[in-house]
Amino acid sequence: MPWQIVHVPDKPPSSPELSTVDVLASVIEPKLANTLVRKLNQICPLENLRHVKRVQKRSVEGKVELSVILCRQNEHESLCAGMPNDVLQLASTYQLSPYKTKVAKYAALSKEEWKEQSKLWPTSYHPSTIPYEVTGFAEEESQLIVKYMKFAMRLMTTPNGKVVNAAVIVDPLGGKIIASGNDQTLFRLPTNETISNCINGSEQSATTFSFQHGGDSLGNIPEDSKSKLLPCDFSRVSCMYPWRWTEPRSDNGKEKCDGNFSWHPLRHATLVSIENAAARDRQLFPCLEYQNNLPLRNGVCDCSENNPIKRQKIQLSENAGVISEDASPENLPSEVLRPYLCTGFDIYILWEPCVMCAMALVHQRIRRIFYAFPNPIAGALGSVYNLQGEKSLNHHYSVFRIQIPEE
Amino acid sequence: MYTFSYLILRTFQISGTKTMSDTASILSFMELALKQAKLALDRLEVPVGCVIVEKGMVIASGSNRTSETRNATRHAEMEAIDILMEQWQMEGLNFEQVAQRFSTCDLYVTCEPCIMCAAALSIIGIREVYYGCANDKFGGCGSILPLHEGASLGFSSTSSKARAFKCTGGILSAEAVALLRSFYEQGNPNAPKPHRQVRASQFQLGIGSSVDH
Ligand SMILES: [Zn+2]
Ligand SMILES: [Zn+2]
Numbered sequence: 001m002p003w004q005i006v007h008v009p010d011k012p013p014s015s016p017e018l019s020t021v022d023v024l025a026s027v028i029e030p031k032l033a034n035t036l037v038r039k040l041n042q043i044c045p046l047e048n049l050r051h052v053k054r055v056q057k058r059s060v061e062g063k064v065e066l067s068v069i070l071c072r073q074n075e076h077e078s079l080c081a082g083m084p085n086d087v088l089q090l091a092s093t094y095q096l097s098p099y100k101t102k103v104a105k106y107a108a109l110s111k112e113e114w115k116e117q118s119k120l121w122p123t124s125y126h127p128s129t130i131p132y133e134v135t136g137f138a139e140e141e142s143q144l145i146v147k148y149m150k151f152a153m154r155l156m157t158t159p160n161g162k163v164v165n166a167a168v169i170v171d172p173l174g175g176k177i178i179a180s181g182n183d184q185t186l187f188r189l190p191t192n193e194t195i196s197n198c199i200n201g202s203e204q205s206a207t208t209f210s211f212q213h214g215g216d217s218l219g220n221i222p223e224d225s226k227s228k229l230l231p232c233d234f235s236r237v238s239c240m241y242p243w244r245w246t247e248p249r250s251d252n253g254k255e256k257c258d259g260n261f262s263w264h265p266l267r268h269a270t271l272v273s274i275e276n277a278a279a280r281d282r283q284l285f286p287c288l289e290y291q292n293n294l295p296l297r298n299g300v301c302d303c304s305e306n307n308p309i310k311r312q313k314i315q316l317s318e319n320a321g322v323i324s325e326d327a328s329p330e331n332l333p334s335e336v337l338r339p340y341l342c343t344g345f346d347i348y349i350l351w352e353p354c355v356m357c358a359m360a361l362v363h364q365r366i367r368r369i370f371y372a373f374p375n376p377i378a379g380a381l382g383s384v385y386n387l388q389g390e391k392s393l394n395h396h397y398s399v400f401r402i403q404i405p406e407e
Numbered sequence: 408m409y410t411f412s413y414l415i416l417r418t419f420q421i422s423g424t425k426t427m428s429d430t431a432s433i434l435s436f437m438e439l440a441l442k443q444a445k446l447a448l449d450r451l452e453v454p455v456g457c458v459i460v461e462k463g464m465v466i467a468s469g470s471n472r473t474s475e476t477r478n479a480t481r482h483a484e485m486e487a488i489d490i491l492m493e494q495w496q497m498e499g500l501n502f503e504q505v506a507q508r509f510s511t512c513d514l515y516v517t518c519e520p521c522i523m524c525a526a527a528l529s530i531i532g533i534r535e536v537y538y539g540c541a542n543d544k545f546g547g548c549g550s551i552l553p554l555h556e557g558a559s560l561g562f563s564s565t566s567s568k569a570r571a572f573k574c575t576g577g578i579l580s581a582e583a584v585a586l587l588r589s590f591y592e593q594g595n596p597n598a599p600k601p602h603r604q605v606r607a608s609q610f611q612l613g614i615g616s617s618v619d620h
Contacts, residue, residue: 242530243570246506263502264492266527271480278478341479355554356526359545363479363523385552387522392544392551 003146005137005370008382008399010389019105020120021049022073024083025056026096030066036094037068043086044071051107053122069121073100144175145348149372149402152348155182165237167273167349169342169366178345179280181272183238185245188262238268239354240377270349270357274364277342285338341365352379352401358387362395369399433537436460436515437579440539443470443483444517444586450475454586457483457516459491461508467491484516484524488531510534517583519576522547525554528572535573539583548574 028036037054046052046069056067070091074082083091083098091098103121108114114125137145148170155166164183171178235241245265261267339345346368347361353371358380361369369381369388380387381399388399436458443456447470456470469486473479491512495505509531514520517539520528525547528536536548536555547554557571 242526243532245502246532248503261489261492261496263496264489265505265531266485266488274480275478278476281477341477354526355547355552356523356530359521359523359526359547360480363473363521365479390551394544 003142003149003405004403005142005145006401006403008388008401010386020102021105022100023049023052023103023121024070024073024098025067025101025121026070026091026098027065027067028094028096030064032094033066033068036090039090040068040070040087043090044084046072049103049105051123051125052103053124056121069103070096070098144172145370145400145402148177148346148348149370149404151177152180152350153372155180156350158187162236163233165239165269165349165351167269167347169273169277170346170348171339171344172346172367173344178342179273179276181274181276182269183236184261184263184267184272185238185242185265186236186263234351237351237375239270239351239357239379240375242268242354242356242378266356268354268357270347270353271360273347274342274360277345277364281338343367346370351375352381352383354378355380355385355387358385361397362387362393365395366397369397370402371399372402372404374401432463433515433578436465436513437517437537437539439465439468440515440517441579441582441586443468444583447471447483448586448590454590455483455516455518455583457487457514459487460513460515461511466512467494480523482521482524484514484520484528487514488527506532513537515578517579517586518542519546519548519550521545522552522554525552529554529557529570532570533572536575537578538574538576539578540580540587541576548576 033055040054046054049072052069054069058065058067071083071087090096101121104117104123108117108123108125111125114123117123148168152166152168155168156163158164164186166180166182168180169178170176235244238244242265245263342361342364344367347366347370349357349369349371351371351373352375353361353369354375355378358369371381374383376383378384382401387393388397439458440456443458444454445456447456448454450470450472452471452474454471457468458465459467459469467487467490469483469488469490471483472481472486475481491508492505495508500508510533512533513535514528514533515537519538519540519542520536521542522545538548541550543550545551549555555572555574
């Protein structure tokens, strides 16, 4: 099975009671089941309800009881008024007594939804037909997405073999890694600083992490990284266990540090990577003194912003920053284009972020989020909350899950 | 728009056990938070400020630094928390001791903590939060998500427990809104006046919404 990129919808699947349709069904003699189903499928096929099974099998007082759907029932009609003549005839021939019941109106989008709707009446579930699995990424882009996620996977194992969350911020247009980070809630990883320094230290070293389309600079990911991954201990994944830092442990976090943190309960991988991206921004574009720190429209900022005519056109925006009404990127030399925060950037995170991290990514204006593993305990992008569907927020990103194939 | 007197009334109906001296100290801590917000305004940042109080003493303060750092997560609350984390680690406090200290701390912030900060405050295990104006776009203490209630985080089934904290809003909110309004109306003194009148009218509606905070 290949790696799959699945769109995580803004809204959770609607609850089954909201999307049901009425049908007429009848209890039948088990020995008549085949005959009746064949006849019914001929005279009254269940159009638009192909996911609904015709027959329901229940055990009532130890005996198997079969019911069959005769036809759809329109809402306001009395019990038999809406029955086609053929079905009425069949019902009288076999002395069926129709009753009204509800079935799911739409095919289930998730296993959970399928379980819920099957409580009403059995339906079939075909994961491969889930519409939002088709994400529309071109083959080339899908390969790059998988590569970036593999890069993030390299950062999730500490030197002593412990697994933490890791995040990589990518500029998809430039094919460049902007910043990375991993969890520092329990300890600071020695490797992490090397990686982030290397990436953030200068533009040159940043470009050594560039990805050419079709290039393979990530090809050296150990093949066994996944098999190590799946059965491992996730208890150090900060977004999953945000309160773990308060629990008693043997390594007591007592190491002294010089003016910084050796651990910090809020330094989840996402926040660390945002901080590293901001540090890179300040380093690469130091010429922007505060007064000139004017994020412009279209997510770019003119580093050489001293032109008084341009300055006059600058308007106050809603976000502490300032935008120009008519500055356009084509007027600006490309080397001074500076992204406003993480506008246009993507982030790759191993585990679905918690609500703190998901909101941080809203603030930092990330464009797309790719995560590999859902976080059923505290995930804010589909599992516990759907922050990406929160209408009141001023920025919205798209969320994708990358399904790593199980052997 | 919430009026000042209405909110004070509402606030102290909720916490009916407060004495007059409690009320006075709550107001004086919020004044200090407002002072921090003014410092942010002087630095041309969105004016939101906070103080963290332990045993009646201000032990840390913070104000918004999102513009200066180019890091939109550097909200006042995060700044103040980092001051304490740095200090306590220098002093050699371990995980347990840090958790214990936070659990005796209260936060006074001029604007309702956003979803990110409310989650952060729950993670560090703050005892109580007092805020000024509501944050109708991003608020994590009831306006958008009720993260201060803790249990709704969905962690209850695990060994980790979601920390709830008591949260009281509307304290000196008129002052907090006035600061925000003056930021959006005057803004960067180096930039010309905005032509968008929508800002002021939004604040008149009590939305306080354009606070990216
Ligand atoms: Zn997190
Ligand atoms: Zn905040």
